[in-house]
Amino acid sequence: MLLSRFLKRNAPPAGRIPGSLVSWSQLNGRALGGLRHAHAMAPRVVVLGSGWAGFEMLRDLNKSYYDVTVVSPRNYFVFTPLLASTSVGTLEFRCIVEPVRSKTDKVSFYEATCDAVDVTNQTLSCTSQFNGGAKHQFTVPYDILIVAVGARSNTFGIPGVGEHALFLKDIKDARKIRQRVIACFERASQPYLTAEQQREILHFAVVGGGPTGVEFSGELSDFIRDDLSKIYPTLMDKVSMSVYDIAPTILSTFDSHLANYASKRFQRQGIHIRTKTQITTVTASHLVVDDSQRIPYGMLVWATGVSPTPLVQALGKVVAKDTRSGRLVTDGHLRLLHPDCSTPFTNIFSLGDCAGSKDNPLPATAQVAKQQAIYLSKVLNRVRRYSNWSVGDEKPFTYHHLGSMAYIGGWKAIFDPSDGKSKVSPSTNGQAVIEKLDRKQWLTKYVSEGRLAWLFWRVSYFTMSVSLKNKILIPAYWFLTWVLGRDISRF
Template identity: 30%
Template sequence: MCTPDLQTGPRCEFREAECYKIDAAKKKVHCKTTQAASLGRAEEFSVDYDYLVIAVGARSNTFNTPGVEENTYFLKEVEDAQRIRRTIVNCFETASLPSVNEDEKRRMLHFVVVGGGPTGVEFAAELHDFAVDDLAGLYPSVKDLVKITVVEAGDHILNMFDKRITAFALQKFQRDNIDVKTGWMVVKVSEKDISTKERATGKVVSLPYGMAVWSTGIGMRPFIMEFMKQIGQPNRRALATDEWLRVEGCDSIYAVGDCATINQRKVMEDISAIFSKADKSNTGKLSALDAKEVVKDICERYPQVEIHLKKKKLSNFVDLMKNADGEDDGTQLDIEKFKSALSEVDSQMKNLPATAQVAAQQGEYLADCFNRMEQCERYPEGPLRFRGSGRHRFHPFRYKHFGQFAPLGGEQAAAQLPGDWVSIGRSTQWLWYSIYASKQVSWRTRILVMFDWGKKFIFGRDSSRI
């Protein structure tokens, strides 16, 4: 919560509470405390706002699979990680008891990870290292009974990465004896086993387990779903925003991160407005010079145009028109030829991935916009909107992809960086370490994180139950 102060600057307050309702009509956020146990009750209060930024992330998507909420662990909060570590140690402790039979020991030490995306793969790799490097020495009698299985409904793991990375990850998992089941869908989870269906054969297979971790994507939080119904977005998978991150239908509400998705405007919906603004002479014909003058605004307002140009290996928008029409530089285009030149552009539109990289850039963008809001109100010139009238005071948000990493355990990682550059191995893991440390919010947290890494290398991971 931030309030302006003309003398001292913005005044920020932090309140630890849970939002359970957003009232857009009255501009109020309704909250309740998270310390109900210590207070003896859950205190409720409301906060008024002029501008609201929704950045609550998302929750794990169970796809309404029976038994998931009750019997599996999620990977969303710090508390989830603490519960998982305690459960892993408990499984080893229970399996080490002399009264437990062999079959029960194997069940207790069978760890199932549902979901073959980056989170599930990284967890399976870290779990293998934890069991082999640290717990095997503490529980030598049961170390050979440990089994890790990754269940993925798709055809392969890490499906958003380059095929070279997917192949390397599969090979490494095979060497580490991590079983990967692709094309398997989870249909039910009970207290001691998971029922899966093989997509190819329709056969139902039961997997006994000691601990199951669910990592299959994200879903909306309940109060966000209620808010979406309130503002007329009931059937969407996330809050729809415009290119300035404003929630559609709510001028004073912004949304960033996993809870929102940008509803990118299509070029063909605004084709007439684009043409009329480019045709400054009002001749009904568009010259190459007219197109050159408007190309910057077009590419900024519709990023799919720039993506299409790069895919076609064209240097500018004029080349795209000539390529579609096949005529000389002096050619003038009417509205129909202009539409033909842009007919394939909208197929290049892509939703942004639900990653911290996207959320961080969106947060920086909004902070910059709010910091410059007063200045932009005095000088409202901005990029052309091509719909409605006037100009918008801020440039639209543009995501810059800096690559993605997949830690694979054993001090090895894979990276897919801009320019179709793929890096795999130990050097990539150290690159990941350096980038991870650089993204910490302060030098204090950087030093603490690097100190924890040093402790792990020297003394191993902490296996105590907190």
């Protein structure tokens, strides 16, 4: 049975006969067009980025088929759904990181940034810099390029955000947040401060009412209530938390019933929600709201969406780019398009937050990036496995939404299965077709909110964690936090 499933999964399209491994000369101009250096034994694949899309490509690409090189400014992968937990000590940092090199013994890795792509000569201009030293520039050739550089936090050009706000995109950001929280409490404990000054220092502001901002707010509330209240009991009446969002409600992408449930939970926990609020300026100690009201804060976390990286901005001059979102435009096979938005590059692909399909735009989420990487790695492996098989012969990428989850504090979460188990695929006329399949009504009824949703949230992310090491560490630290509490040291 297992053998039959394997053969069915890896069978070539109807009408095609599997042959020997495709030679380099066969690939040239046929499967991926424009591949160079016919004397090479295998195409050179360069992956830019080590996030959800890039790391999944490393795991799934057949290294005997391709000569793989990775270029990324960090040599690890971050399991971002649990990043908020590490920022307050619910989990330790090493629980959610995976080293890139442990998965790439047959892959060349360069810890560097890619600054430009020469699509004519098929080369990358890269820069490396260590410990604040001199910058070193070098060139990396490619035959197949996979752009998976992710995105940056979107500041919307608001003055002061980049200088004074903290973000939640990487382990470095989580470290800064944990240090700042403890620093605020230590600073507020100084004997020379007035009660009003203590209240200003102990105001924790979160801008962004999406899943990232909500989950961090829930984790921080737990940290303050369960751990810091025992260490700083005299300061608890001076602590306040606020969530700001320009939208009418928080969690606007969730079902309205679940969004209301989360709002009520936050109100019970003393978290103030300010929607329809525009932040106009940020200083080192104040937010300016709606051009007039000045609100003091001790820590500001900015979680309001994504914006293109410098490389994506530079690529926008030679490939198609969405003028509204700033994302690169791809076709149904994840190939980048020429500026005319109709002709695809046959050997340049883009995945994850930095790209979006022209016919079927998808959200910038981890599950989208991972599914795209799984699809593309299978396509590229099949191109090398079967003769006369090209990327265009494959079915276009199809995204299967698995639902949305968010932790809201107090051992409670929400799970939104809307559009869950649904299939989104581009139709022949370029419009998105949503085929809703049957849902499990009991899941919607019993696991959508509260303790069961929290248990489902934890089990899901435990299951999704990459390595056996982290599958051991994550539940171990959850247990230790429950028994011993979170660490409050600042280092």
